[in-house]
Amino acid sequence: MQKVTLIPGDGIGPEITQVVKDIFEYMKVPIQWEEVEAGEHVIKDYGTPLPEYVIASIKRNKIALKGPITTPVAKGFRSVNVTLREQLNLFANLRPIKSLKAINSKFENVDLIIVRENTEDLYKGIEYKIEDIATSIRIITRKASEKIGWFTFNYAKKNNRKKVTAVHKANILKLGDGLFLDAIRNISKEFSDIEYEEKIVDNMSMQLVMNPEKYDVIVAPNLFGDILSDLAAGLIGGLGLAPGANIGDDVAVFEAVHGSAPDIANQGIANPIAILRSSIMLLDYLNLSDYAKQLESAIEKSLFDKNVLTPDLNGNGNTLTLKNKIISFLS
Numbered sequence: 258m259q260k261v262t263l264i265p266g267d268g269i270g271p272e273i274t275q276v277v278k279d280i281f282e283y284m285k286v287p288i289q290w291e292e293v294e295a296g297e298h299v300i301k302d303y304g305t306p307l308p309e310y311v312i313a314s315i316k317r318n319k320i321a322l323k324g325p326i327t328t329p330v331a332k333g334f335r336s337v338n339v340t341l342r343e344q345l346n347l348f349a350n351l352r353p354i355k356s357l358k359a360i361n362s363k364f365e366n367v368d369l370i371i372v373r374e375n376t377e378d379l380y381k382g383i384e385y386k387i388e389d390i391a392t393s394i395r396i397i398t399r400k401a402s403e404k405i406g407w408f409t410f411n412y413a414k415k416n417n418r419k420k421v422t423a424v425h426k427a428n429i430l431k432l433g434d435g436l437f438l439d440a441i442r443n444i445s446k447e448f449s450d451i452e453y454e455e456k457i458v459d460n461m462s463m464q465l466v467m468n469p470e471k472y473d474v475i476v477a478p479n480l481f482g483d484i485l486s487d488l489a490a491g492l493i494g495g496l497g498l499a500p501g502a503n504i505g506d507d508v509a510v511f512e513a514v515h516g517s518a519p520d521i522a523n524q525g526i527a528n529p530i531a532i533l534r535s536s537i538m539l540l541d542y543l544n545l546s547d548y549a550k551q552l553e554s555a556i557e558k559s560l561f562d563k564n565v566l567t568p569d570l571n572g573n574g575n576t577l578t579l580k581n582k583i584i585s586f587l588s
């Protein structure tokens with residue numbers, strides 16, 4: 258049986274990954290979880306938020322489902338998420354943003370794919386500070402830009418997508434984003450069936466909140482991709498709904514777009530849909546598409562009942578009521 262590394266993570270992570278475990282068990286999905294612990298809460302035992310055995314488990318199984326992990330702001334240890342992506346060379350962060358019929362959001366037909374470069378840009382974390390002057394170095398390489406470019410266009414082709422929009426700030430970051438754009442533009446020429454356009458990130462942000470239906474696949478350097486992902490999650494009803502995958506050449510780590518949500522942790526009200534949709538991506542990746550379709554359909558049906566929805570969706574329910582409703586549609 259396929260083994261899958263499971264990292265519950267911090268904050269709401271254990272509550273929402275438990276929902277995936279319960280539902281997969283109910284569905285008798287033919288995988289075996291290998292549960293490992295990473296995050297702020299393991300530092301006291303391991304002296305690090307990312308113990309070596311966690312990386313070893315993912316390298317062995319080549320696939321993982323990960324809950325969110327807390328990163329201290331303006332101090333403390335480096336992001337575990339960033340370190341994992343770097344150490345496993347998970348170069349693409351794939352974030353589908355798709356409207357759900359049952360959810361009343363401002364837009365009904367959003368169907369975007371955000372492809373975020375996942376290994377460089379400001380996330381290299383190279384910073385210096387001398388007295389009151391701080392410098393943060395932004396790294397953009399042709400190698401990583403080409404890698405994400407090929408990934409994006411191959412994904413678009415395989416999934417019958419019509420348009421790729423490259424997002425940048427090359428009017429100001431002439432060298433860094435100039436290089437990123439040059440790499441993506443060259444690759445676009447190999448895909449004559451796919452429309453290609455470029456948008457400056459500030460304009461793109463406005464376009465997305467005005468006319469999200471006009472966009473299809475968006476490719477962006479790391480930081481812009483990160484910010485646009487949360488913005489796009491807001492278009493379909495919030496962070497509780499947006500899934501993601503970190504993809505490498507032969508390793509993939511699936512996780513929601515959202516973070517550890519410390520403001521609602523341990524209250525039983527976290528929305529499990531984003532991590533469940535990430536687990537659907539995982540099932541598709543493992544060619545377990547029948548299970549993926551079954552779960553997707555159960556989720557869609559369950560979201561029509563306001564009484565079971567979590568508070569972030571203006572519902573009167575909680576994590577458990579939503580899980581039970583989904584299970585009721587799996588029989």
Ligand code: NAI
Pocket residue numbers: 269324325326327328329338496497512513514515516517518519520521526527528529531567569
């Ligand atoms: P966040 O995504 O954790 O929360 C933002 C807001 O959305 C909060 O009000 C939260 O309650 C709400 N929210 C998020 N997920 C939800 C869910 N499933 N159900 C209901 N409401 C939900 O972002 P924030 O607060 O900026 O970051 C908290 C921590 O998470 C930080 O330490 C940050 O570094 C970390 N983080 C980790 C990520 C990861 O592990 N991949 C990604 C983003 C942030």
